[in-house]
Amino acid sequence: MIWYILGAGSLGSLWAARLSRAGLPVRLLLRDRQRLNAYRALGGITLAEDGRESLYPIPAETAAQGAQIHRLLLACKAYDAEAAAASVAARLAPGAELILLQNGLGSQQAVAAHLPRARCLYASSTEGAFRAADYRVVFAGRGETWLGDELGGPAPGWLAELQGAGIPLQWSGNILERLWRKLALNCAINPLTVLHQCRNGELAAHPAEVAGLCDELGQLLHASGFDSAARELQDDVERVIAATAANYSSMYQDVANGRRSEIAYLLGHACREGDRLRLSLPLLRALHERLRAYLQARGLPDT
Numbered sequence: 001m002i003w004y005i006l007g008a009g010s011l012g013s014l015w016a017a018r019l020s021r022a023g024l025p026v027r028l029l030l031r032d033r034q035r036l037n038a039y040r041a042l043g044g045i046t047l048a049e050d051g052r053e054s055l056y057p058i059p060a061e062t063a064a065q066g067a068q069i070h071r072l073l074l075a076c077k078a079y080d081a082e083a084a085a086a087s088v089a090a091r092l093a094p095g096a097e098l099i100l101l102q103n104g105l106g107s108q109q110a111v112a113a114h115l116p117r118a119r120c121l122y123a124s125s126t127e128g129a130f131r132a133a134d135y136r137v138v139f140a141g142r143g144e145t146w147l148g149d150e151l152g153g154p155a156p157g158w159l160a161e162l163q164g165a166g167i168p169l170q171w172s173g174n175i176l177e178r179l180w181r182k183l184a185l186n187c188a189i190n191p192l193t194v195l196h197q198c199r200n201g202e203l204a205a206h207p208a209e210v211a212g213l214c215d216e217l218g219q220l221l222h223a224s225g226f227d228s229a230a231r232e233l234q235d236d237v238e239r240v241i242a243a244t245a246a247n248y249s250s251m252y253q254d255v256a257n258g259r260r261s262e263i264a265y266l267l268g269h270a271c272r273e274g275d276r277l278r279l280s281l282p283l284l285r286a287l288h289e290r291l292r293a294y295l296q297a298r299g300l301p302d303t
């Protein structure tokens, strides 16, 4: 069974390279003919890992045309996920299995709603990779990836195949809680690093602001049914701030490089869920508005 990978960016290329070198059949799905030609001219994906570069001549085609798809990794940004999934919807076999790699929440449910005949599994990853250039990716940080099904059901039989290819995958019986924990951490840290223009560790100088956000995010986690996540949030946030003190957050880097952020699927999703659950969350809403104004002032999308 072929693994199709839609989105040959940082994580998509990292997954593609590992599947390919394990001898598993894999094909990249690119946006259009222009992107396909650019890819073919380079001869494949280049992955830099542990100071070594290797070229993986993985076959590629456009998303619009080709054979039926049974297994798909959707590896684009959250704001592109619905359109990307729609571009291959006609090629999906009934019962096709999809891995949705998007950060935050909201895009996964939107994709799943459009594909009722497919099984959409959600992933939450702490691996790190970035694009040094088109189709040239650097594997920057080892981590793990949790995979689960919001609707329940067993782990897929191919999990071991992916683990055998060196992808550090684990099955989660509660993937929504994992994604919510990550979203809450992100909301407590990343927007403040943008607004204060600082590294993660410098947030230790703003304890009251961080604690206020943790309190409201805890209310949101609690109202969503994730009690232990709510209780542990403040400690988790302080631990991450200390452990990643020298790092710039992903949102900081997106904004600094003039790239669109995933704000709508992180802080935006938290505020929308707050509305749905009728929570007031004044600090989170004020943070969302400040961040949106900051992005608008720089000509960046604020949703």
Ligand code: NAP
Binding pocket: 006, 007, 008, 009, 010, 011, 012, 029, 030, 031, 035, 063, 075, 076, 077, 078, 080, 083, 084, 087, 101, 102, 103, 125, 126, 127, 128, 129, 130, 131, 262
């Ligand atoms: P990325 O490097 O920006 O790659 C996204 C890729 O998706 C790009 O190659 C883009 O194509 C492609 N794409 C978008 N729409 C498409 C479409 N309609 N058809 C075909 N291709 C399409 O993104 P990433 O960093 O891998 O992130 C993917 C997701 O993983 C995000 O939600 C991110 O937050 C999450 N994540 C990333 C990391 C990491 O370290 N990178 C870690 C954890 C989680 P073009 O090249 O043509 O624009």
